[in-house]
Amino acid sequence: MAASPQRYRRACDYLAAAMIYLRDNELLREPLEVRHLKPRLLGHWGTCPGITYLYAGLNRLRDPRTLLVTGPGHGAPAIHANLWLEGTHERFDPALSRDGAGLRELVRRFSWPGGFPSHLSPEVPGVVHEGGELGYALATAFGAVLDKPDLRAVCLVGDGEAETGPTAGSWHGHKFLDPARDGTVLPVLHLNGYRIAAPTVFGCMTDHELLDYFRGCGWSPKVVDATTAADPDELLAQTLRLAWDTPLAKPMIVMRTQKGWGAPAHDAAGAPLAGTFRAHQVPLANVHDDPAELRLLERWLRSYEPDDLFDQDGNPAPDLLEDLPGLGMLPEANGGALRRDLPLPDLAPFAAEGPASPTGTAGGWLAQLMRDTEDERDFRVVCPDELESNKLGAVLEATDRAFTPHVPGYSEHVSPGGRVMEVLSEHLCQGWLQGYLLTGRHGLFPCYEAFASIVDSMVNQHAKFLKVSAEVPWREPVASLNYLLSSEGWRQEHNGYSHQGPGFINNVLTKKASVARVYLPPDANSLLVVLEHCLASTGRINVVVAGKNEAPCWMDLDTARAHCAAGAGTWEWAGTGGPPQVVLGCAGGIPTVETLAAAHLLREHAPDLRVQVVNVVDLLALAPADRHPHGMAAADFDRLFPPEVPVVMGFHGYPSAVHEVLHGRADTQRFHVHGYHEEGTTTTPYDLLVDNGMSRHDLAADAVRRAGGPPGVVDRLLGERDRIRALAHRDGEDPAEITGWTWSA
Structure with a gap:
């Protein structure tokens, strides 16, 4: 016969507390001593009992198509305890077997170097939501059930987490689900009243206020108050069954539990503990140095009666392992195994043949x-x-x-x-x-x-x-x-x-x-x-x-394929040929137009200057091959940017991004990157480029300057720039010589 929900929760809560505190003597078979404690006590106890309370309730439904998304991810010890008892941990890692050796490994591994982190993470089966940051669980749950009509995501939202903007917006997520084609989401707001050091907004709201709030968001909320119910497990079970039976009513649960449920009422110094913010993280944090607090921790851990839950060899009592559906084994929680390649259409019918x-x-x-x-x-x-x-x-x-x-x-x-x-x-x-x-x-x-x-x-x-x-x-x-x-x-x-x-x-x-x-x-x-x-x-x-406005099409589809496969390449048709005296580089739609226009200006103003034009489509191709898998080999890089030749580059973003990618290449000081310099306003496109030193005239002038080109050319180019800018300021639009420019050989 399966264990009662109360007995099951007692086992999970003991395991969760043991994970936070113990490195040895995991079943208290001898008096607790400092040497049995982990040197660093990490974890968040406050939400753990509430997580297990919900997990135990979901177990009773025996629904194999339930995905639990846990917003308060720092309550990881509770999830680990449930995954271990249901056999999910053992399925993915035999070292976490459901016996004494596996229990010892589970307790030791939590928040231990080389083990599990203190929050939920990809190492944990059943997890599709990184647990280190609050606010995103509910939106993730809605995304998980799209196009999965048989899937139900139960999302536990902490009451501190509910204060975040992303969670506030997510309460409207059900308005985007199609009842015929999508699954359902059951939000469970976990009210335990406190954040890390202060009360929560939702924890201070009355039931009337909470119900009105969630009704206004389109939910049918029910309050499950475990702090007052005669049988909290049965109350939760009844509420969950109702939610399962009436999914179209958009049920949600407001679940109230005590903060740090089960912890001592006071610490060794007499300060209130359970039911306060002091139970949020490690409730008894001075156990290494305070003998009284160590004894209090031992009494707390022994209150779960581990000898009643585990036999002499550390094996869980058989009734604890019965009728557990294995929430962590849902295939969607390892979605890569379900992924199919997309039937990507042939590009040819959609290729552009002109601007x-x-x-x-x-x-x-x-x-x-x-x-x-x-x-x-x-x-x-x-x-x-x-x-x-x-x-x-x-x-x-x-x-x-x-x-x-x-x-x-x-x-x-x-x-x-x-x-x-x-x-x-x-x-x-x-x-x-x-x-x-x-x-x-x-x-x-x-x-x-x-x-x-x-x-x-x-x-x-x-x-x-x-x-x-x-x-x-x-x-x-x-x-x-x-x-x-x-x-x-x-x-x-x-x-x-x-x-x-x-x-x-x-x-x-x-x-x-x-x-x-x-x-x-x-x-x-x-x-x-x-x-x-x-x-x-x-x-x-x-x-x-990529840009959205009409722009030149520089490559046909086959040329684009070859160019993108290489990541970057020389556009021979835009340069002058011969060993270059300067390289004009470009990355991005607008910078490419300005760089090609600059190359055209150089043909007119400095016809003897040898120019090579290089376009970069994969920014990380500029990185050294030993720093990034897309990085070009040194020989390929040197063909595009010959050593000792100055490079003037028009870049889409902040110049610092290019310099970061180039780090590790030889002689990077010869790269002079023009990009966005945090200068902007409502103005014409050319004026915005000038404000940031990214206009064709700025690029061409810099190329002449770096290559030691003919005297007077820089001044002429910058004079042209200022003349065009003045026209834009006078007329409110760029002149036709800018807006109508096209490449001509």
Whole structure:
């Protein structure tokens, strides 16, 4: 017969507390001494009993299609305890067997060098949400159930976590789920009243206020108060059964438990402990130095009666192991094993043959990909309300925007079954897509470039998840997280300074070389090739920056394929031939136009200057091969940028990004990078370029200066620049010699 919920929770709570404190004597078979303690006491006890309380309730439902997403990830000891008892840990790591040896290893390994970290992480089975940062669990849960009609994600949200902006936005996530095609999410707000050192906002709200709040968000909330219920386990069981039986009612649970439930009421000095913020982390932190506190810890641990739960050899009592469905064994929690390659359409029918909008061209191809994945439904686009603004509106010819509420006014391309997720929250888009990818699907995140940085912190967490996942033998690689950044800063002159910011690139460059990729396709056809590559890749964070306005198409499709495969290349047709005296480099759509225009100016003003033009599409190709897997070999690099030859480079973003990538190359001081220097306003495109020293005239003048070109040329070029700028200031627009410029041999 299976153990009662109370007995099961007692075993889990004991294991969780033991993980925080003990390195030896894990079942207290002898009096507790300082030598039995871990030298560093790490972990968060306060939420652990509540996590196990919910886990035990879910076990009683025996639903094999339940995914538990744990927002308070620092309550990891509770998850470890449950995974160990249900056999999930042993399935993935035989060293964590359900016997005395496995118990000893589990307790020792937590927060130990070379063991488990103090929070949930990819090493932990069942986890699709990095537990180190709060706020993103609920959005991740919604992403996990998209296109999975038989899947239910139960998301435990801490009441401190609920104070974050991403969680606040996520309460509306159910309005984007299609009852016919998507699974369901059951949010459980864990009210234990305290953050690390102070009360929580939600913990101080009355039941009436809480119920009104969540009803206003569209939920049918129920309060489960374990602090007052005669039988808290039965109350939770009844509430969960009701939620399972009425999914269309959008149930959610407000679950109130005592902070640090089960810990001593006071510490050895008499300060209140259980039920206060002092139970949030390690409730008795002075046990190494205070004998009274050590004795108090021993009494607390023995109160769980470990001798009743485990036999003399450390094996769990048989009843503790019965009727456990194994929540951690859900296939979606190792989504890479479920991932299928996308049926990527042939690029040829969508290739541009003349001037074209890069993202507009890509939109037609992405629309076809939407059509080709309609049956499997494993590709989605998430976008912060900018799909059409970014010239990707063709996608809406193949699918709608997902939205289930009744729309009282006029709308277009809106339906419950749409596969475009648009909402004015970059955080929700990021969380949705992470949940979707980590459960085995594919997606694309188009965004205004300046506002992608809103999710910098979430990117950090996902990059860590991918890095560690690649080191876990049983984790299969998931589809890459692909950003398409458009409405880029160089063409945000109409929106102004607030919309001019290419810093997302810099953040991604700080990530591990095994994870980070940055692509700057210079035209429509190279964008098609890059997107094809990114959507076929796994285990990466791919940042693609491309313009949306009509621009020259420098390469046909075959040439673009070869160029993108190399990562960078010399454009012979744009240079003068012969051993170069200066290299003009470029990376990015607008910098490529300005660099080619600069090369054209040099033909006119310094015809004897030997110039080589190099375009870089894969930014990390500039890195040394021993620092990044995409880095060019030294010989290839020297062919593009011959030693001792000065390089003047027009770069899409902050110049520091290029210098960071070049670190480790020889003689990098010869690279003179022009890019965004945090100068901006509402002005004309050319004026914005001049403000940042990135105009064609600035590039050409610098090339003459670095190469020791003819005297007087620099002044003439800069005089032309100032004349054109004055015209823009007078007329309110750039003159035709700028707007109508085209390359001519």
